[in-house]
Amino acid sequence: MISETIAQISTAAGQGAISIVRLSGESSIKIVNKVFKGSNLEKVKSHTVHYGNIFYNDNPIDEVLVSVFRAPRTFTTEDIVEINCHGGVFVANKILEILFIEGARSAKPGEFTERAFLNGRIDLTQAESVMDIIEAKSNLSLSLANKGLDGEIYRLIVDLRTDLLNIIAHIEVNIDYPEYDDVIELSNNIIKPQIEALIEKIQNLISKSNYGKIIKDGVKTAIIGRPNVGKSSLLNALLREDKAIVTEIKGTTRDIVEGSINLGGIILNLIDTAGIRESSDIIEKIGIEKAKQMIEEAELILFVLENNQVLTREDEALLELTEHKKRIVILNKTDLNKELIHKFKNSVQISALHKTGINDLENMIKDMFLSGEVNIIDQTYISNARHIAKLNDALNSLYDSVGAINDQLPIDFPEIDLKSAWATLGEIIGDTSTTSLLDELFAKFCLGK
Ligand SMILES: Nc1nc2c(ncn2[C@@H]2O[C@H](COP(=O)(O)OP(=O)(O)OP(=O)(O)O)[C@@H](O)[C@H]2O)c(=O)[nH]1
Ligand SMILES: [Mg+2]
Incomplete structure (x- = not known):
């Protein structure tokens, strides 16, 4: 858990009817409570809104509505407080300044979403979708971004990784196939077709990503x-x-x-x-x-x-x-x-x-x-350039693994390429830990044995 409490104005810069000042972190509620006259925010229920005033040194600053969201059911999984104040540039900044004096620190751009990611609330593709929603220019691009936020890209990548894990598991347990007394036969008859099927899936995703890019950009x-x-x-x-x-x-x-x-x-x-x-x-x-x-x-x-x-x-x-x-x-x-x-x-x-x-x-x-894409709304397209680049990298590792099998290299060689594809796909969703492959592999063994 990250202990610092961050605060920032969440609405666009400039004058408007309302500005929202948002805090996230352990002390969010305590900090706002120190300058808020109304209900005692430390006692109120989660997911409730409270009317009152922000005061500083007994001087009234603004009449506000304060929303309290307690961890863990929040965007960042931390305590979040949102202050709806009047939409003047000066007043919102004044409130922010007071929050800093009381112990919050300024949030960097994107830091709320970053915390949601770091705290495991969303994966990297979902975090990127938040940006896509903000930047959406049409109904189609908005619905594509919403699918991303809903975790559809995440699930697509997890499915690919599951396929990959199965292949790696096959290699690890090749001794379990007594009908194949030599490794070359095992790789040609079992491993290679599985890799080729996975290659086809990824190729398909990449070839359709063009539509995703068009919808988005x-x-x-x-x-x-x-x-x-x-x-x-x-x-x-x-x-x-x-x-x-x-x-x-x-x-x-x-x-x-x-x-x-x-x-x-x-x-x-x-x-x-x-x-x-x-x-x-x-x-x-x-x-x-x-x-x-x-x-x-x-x-x-x-x-x-x-x-x-x-x-x-x-x-x-x-x-x-x-x-x-x-x-x-x-x-x-x-x-x-x-x-x-x-x-x-x-x-x-x-x-x-x-x-x-x-x-x-x-x-x-x-x-x-x-044309030919009548189901454009029902499909999930990879549209993010970073994701497409990573898919291509993973694809190249898979080609290398097939190459190694064709060259009849020892089975560890294609396995290295497969593990590298696994890691590359992990980068798309933000899972870069090397231990996760081992964890999942062992979990699989336990199931099977
Ligand atoms: N009769 C007629 N005139 C047209 C039509 N379209 C454009 N024009 C005329 O053609 C002239 C040039 O039009 P523009 O749109 O400036 O042409 P352009 O291709 O942008 O020209 P440049 O910027 O110089 O390369 C103008 O006098 C227009 O009014 C059309 O459909 N019918
Ligand atoms: Mg012209």
């Missing part, structure tokens, strides 16, 4: 094309707002203009770029370089062409540059000439000026990212 979408084709007009039409400057002058957009929209739960992070052409204007040139860089970084390219104009060499070059990307070709200015002179696989006809065809475009994007 949105799709980075670059609007690309020659000058004057209507890129900024398209951005404005999608945003339903005149955000980017539109003129008939070629080279209007020089810097990047950004905005986000929510398409049926998928967030599109739109980036309008400078029209790409040969230019001697130094500012425009830099803009064009940025546009080219955006093509590299983007997960979706909206490639804008004028419907009624033949392709120029620049168009051809840009089309080639974006060929390997997820791309939609947008044939704009259909109000000027309806006749189609271009044919592309993924294309949609619009008029950014008159805002026609925008729905078709939006539906096409939705299909692109959501």
Whole structure:
């Protein structure tokens, strides 16, 4: 148990109707009780709210509501007190100062959640989900984050580790398989297929993590094309707002203009770029370089062409540059000439000026990212970059273990790789103790014998 009592303002900085000052630790209740006039907080029941006043040196500071939560059924598993005071910056800080004088110390960013983790109330993936909930930008990303907080990622990882433990146990007790008189046979017939099944499970999780990332962070979408084709007009039409400057002058957009929209739960992070052409204007040139860089970084390219104009060499070059990307070709200015002179696989006809065809475009994007994933809400996706990196590391250890078996190395060699995969998966949930493998392994032996 951590004995220091920490305190901090939990609500956003700035003025609001209410601010919440939160304390966690052994002395939380005692400290607040010293400056609170109302009920005796040391005597009240847990999970109750009390009206009263904060006083300091007999001076009234604020009229407040104090919630008392006694350990262990709290977020940090320690005693927690929350003071709801008026939402002025000064008053909340004043109360905090008084709490420090009375013995609390300032909580570092994230320290309440860190304590919840250190005290075993939540695992690391749940702690990370708290941040994801705070940062959620859509219903889908919120529901994904809630699944994480509920422990779904934790359970996924624990399941993988259980599989791994079974394999390691098999190796440890290989003497129990008299039908295999040599170790090579045991590894090929029993161990290897089990590792391969586990590899498949992890590969599957990694390949689907892309959806998780998209749900969480949105799709980075670059609007690309020659000058004057209507890129900024398209951005404005999608945003339903005149955000980017539109003129008939070629080279209007020089810097990047950004905005986000929510398409049926998928967030599109739109980036309008400078029209790409040969230019001697130094500012425009830099803009064009940025546009080219955006093509590299983007997960979706909206490639804008004028419907009624033949392709120029620049168009051809840009089309080639974006060929390997997820791309939609947008044939704009259909109000000027309806006749189609271009044919592309993924294309949609619009008029950014008159805002026609925008729905078709939006539906096409939705299909692109959501089709085949109708159960997106029912599934758990790994979306956290740290988790994905660790899964990849674990996968590599598993590949190594199969390699060692194929090379007919002594059984301890693949076992080392398996143990390393076990440790790597443990890092995802914050279980880094080396003893836990032994504990669980022995528990398994006891069960079986
Ligand atoms: N008739 C018609 N004009 C359009 C349409 N979309 C855009 N325009 C016009 O085309 C001109 C250029 O539009 P922008 O949106 O600034 O084009 P851009 O691709 O952002 O141009 P740069 O920033 O210079 O690269 C403006 O005069 C727009 O009003 C359309 O659908 N129909
Ligand atoms: Mg523009």
